[in-house]
Amino acid sequence: MRGTWPAVAFFAAAALGPIVVRDAFLLDGLILILLWGASAAAWNVAGGYAGQVSLGHAAFFGLGAYSAALLGTRWGVSPWIGLLVGAGLATAFGFILGFLSNRLRGPYFVLATIAFSQVLLIVASRWRGFTSGSEGIPVPFRPGFWTLGIADKRGWVYLVLVLAALLYLVQLYLERSRRGYQLAAVREDEDAALSLGVPARRLKVAAIAVSAALTAACGTLWAQYVGFVDPYYVFSVDLSVRFCLAAILGGIGTPLGPFLGAALITILETSLRARFGGIGAGLVGIYLIIYGVVLIVTMRFAPQGLLPWFGEHLRRRPHPGTAP
Amino acid sequence: MSLLSVAGITKRFGGITANRDVSFDVAPGELVGIIGPNGSGKSTLFEIISGFYRPDAGEVRLDGGSLTGLSPDRVCRLGIARTFQKLRPFAGLTVVDNVMIGALTRTHDVRHARARARDLLDRVGLAEKADAHARTLSTGQRKRLELARALATEPRVLLLDEVTGGVDQRSIPGLVQLVRDLHRGGLTLLVIEHNMRVITAVAQRIVALYLGEKIADGTPDAVTRDRRVVDAYLGQAYTQ
Numbered sequence: 001m002r003g004t005w006p007a008v009a010f011f012a013a014a015a016l017g018p019i020v021v022r023d024a025f026l027l028d029g030l031i032l033i034l035l036w037g038a039s040a041a042a043w044n045v046a047g048g049y050a051g052q053v054s055l056g057h058a059a060f061f062g063l064g065a066y067s068a069a070l071l072g073t074r075w076g077v078s079p080w081i082g083l084l085v086g087a088g089l090a091t092a093f094g095f096i097l098g099f100l101s102n103r104l105r106g107p108y109f110v111l112a113t114i115a116f117s118q119v120l121l122i123v124a125s126r127w128r129g130f131t132s133g134s135e136g137i138p139v140p141f142r143p144g145f146w147t148l149g150i151a152d153k154r155g156w157v158y159l160v161l162v163l164a165a166l167l168y169l170v171q172l173y174l175e176r177s178r179r180g181y182q183l184a185a186v187r188e189d190e191d192a193a194l195s196l197g198v199p200a201r202r203l204k205v206a207a208i209a210v211s212a213a214l215t216a217a218c219g220t221l222w223a224q225y226v227g228f229v230d231p232y233y234v235f236s237v238d239l240s241v242r243f244c245l246a247a248i249l250g251g252i253g254t255p256l257g258p259f260l261g262a263a264l265i266t267i268l269e270t271s272l273r274a275r276f277g278g279i280g281a282g283l284v285g286i287y288l289i290i291y292g293v294v295l296i297v298t299m300r301f302a303p304q305g306l307l308p309w310f311g312e313h314l315r316r317r318p319h320p321g322t323a324p
Numbered sequence: 325m326s327l328l329s330v331a332g333i334t335k336r337f338g339g340i341t342a343n344r345d346v347s348f349d350v351a352p353g354e355l356v357g358i359i360g361p362n363g364s365g366k367s368t369l370f371e372i373i374s375g376f377y378r379p380d381a382g383e384v385r386l387d388g389g390s391l392t393g394l395s396p397d398r399v400c401r402l403g404i405a406r407t408f409q410k411l412r413p414f415a416g417l418t419v420v421d422n423v424m425i426g427a428l429t430r431t432h433d434v435r436h437a438r439a440r441a442r443d444l445l446d447r448v449g450l451a452e453k454a455d456a457h458a459r460t461l462s463t464g465q466r467k468r469l470e471l472a473r474a475l476a477t478e479p480r481v482l483l484l485d486e487v488t489g490g491v492d493q494r495s496i497p498g499l500v501q502l503v504r505d506l507h508r509g510g511l512t513l514l515v516i517e518h519n520m521r522v523i524t525a526v527a528q529r530i531v532a533l534y535l536g537e538k539i540a541d542g543t544p545d546a547v548t549r550d551r552r553v554v555d556a557y558l559g560q561a562y563t564q
Binding site: 176177178181182184185188189191192193194195196197198199200201 | 374376395396397400401405406408412413414415416417421424425426428429432433434437473474476477
């Protein structure tokens with residue numbers, strides 16, 4: 001599915017959401033889908049396009065969340081500045097991780113990324129004087145666009161929609177540009193790419209750094225939207241897995257895939273939790289089982305992810321005779 | 325005068341000396357073959373020339389400029405392309421995308437690169453496979469793909485590691501003709517080849533390696549009659 005119409009349809013539907021829907025619960029779901037989709041897309045830049053699978057991207061997400069929250073609460077700095085600071089810090093750490101990726105390959109790189117996010121978790125939860133430690137930081141609500149104090153959920157939809165569309169365009173660039181093709185070559189076979197003049201190491205480092213900066217931007221917006229930063233959440237391996245899972249479910253290395261995957265995960269999670277979760281529910285925990293089963297079934301029948309699966313099945317339809 | 329100059333190359337892996345003081349020159353437009361039994365250091369020499377290994381001593385020069393210590397991608401951009409003995413296509417990409425990667429080293433325009441890639445596929449006889457995934461190709465087709473991909477980087481010197489190795493007998497004449505055509509077109513080539521019939525037919529000069537050292541360097545006729553080459557590699561039967 002090389003065309004962009006599914007993406008145009010997806011983002012147009014998201015843009016229409018606030019006009020059609022007034023329900024705060026649904027709008028909240030839409031915001032989270034776009035935010036998680038953008039985060040998964042940022043992960044996809046390194047994990048999908050550059051083939052550098054990371055399970056430590058929560059580190060960058062957390063850096064973005066903490067930078068804005070700390071600068072805002074301690075010095076009253078605008079979260080927009082915080083976003084830039086967070087992205088800058090994440091870029092620096094991304095470079096370090098990128099250089100690591102040139103030394104460590106496959107599972108060793110993955111382990112290094114997990115360790116990296118755990119180190120930041122320890123710093124954030126123990127450096128009480130600065131980060132408030134494991135209590136976390138409430139983000140104060142100060143009305144206005146400059147302070148990101150937006151009470152209306154519709155405003156948030158459009159804000160994160162801009163971020164999501166930006167992430168989509170970054171991925172589209174990686175799909176079609178010279179650098180994108182070269183990155184695909186590095187992902188397929190680094191030595192062969194080098195022999196053809198592709199500056200493989202530099203490209204990998206750049207991809208990881210860009211991915212880190214974009215993940216941090218998502219972290220900032222998420223923290224400002226939710227209003228609270230908890231170190232055990234933003235630096236958790238669970239969160240890293242969520243980015244990775246959304247990208248894989250939707251279609252790793254495809255521009256729209258992470259958004260579809262995030263939509264599936266978020267819808268499943270919130271609807272199942274609303275139905276089966278909560279105090280006094282009869283089947284506590286069953287939602288996790290259903291959630292797990294749906295993920296397994298999806299990967300069983302669409303191992304390449306949802307987007308490639310849709311692409312294949314929509315193309316097959318005109319030739320019913322050839323279907324298995 | 326020489327385009328590619330290999331001067332005093334020595335490479336050790338622990339206690340094993342893969343190349344010992346190997347020197348030879350390749351003139352512009354020349355096709356030089358490298359022969360030698362397995363383990364004689366032919367592939368190591370290729371890895372050194374293409375920048376994948378760093379020699380312990382000696383220097384590789386392209387048109388007078390030293391290549392020693394440069395990364396493989398730099399070496400390629402300076403004008404040396406190579407194929408791999410163990411073929412390494414980008415299996416998940418289409419054939420035309422494979423060749424485009426090479427072309428994109430010389431042009432920033434994706435559309436232009438694609439057009440060039442299609443031209444090259446035409447030239448190596450893979451045009452009808454352009455949109456297939458590289459993993460679906462046969463060994464012979466993969467050899468052609470590697471050739472097209474390397475050519476797309478517009479090399480001044482092309483290093484070919486075993487053009488006919490692992491290819492079925494019927495595909496050999498076509499591949500040999502392709503190499504000949506490239507040479508006739510003015511390209512400078514350095515070719516590792518086990519098939520003596522092939523190498524003596526295409527090469528103007530042959531360098532023979534044995535246990536990491538150069539033991540002969542000359543015309544195919546002279547090298548195949550050389551006492552040491554016969555003893556080390558070809559065997560008595562070859563001369564009779």
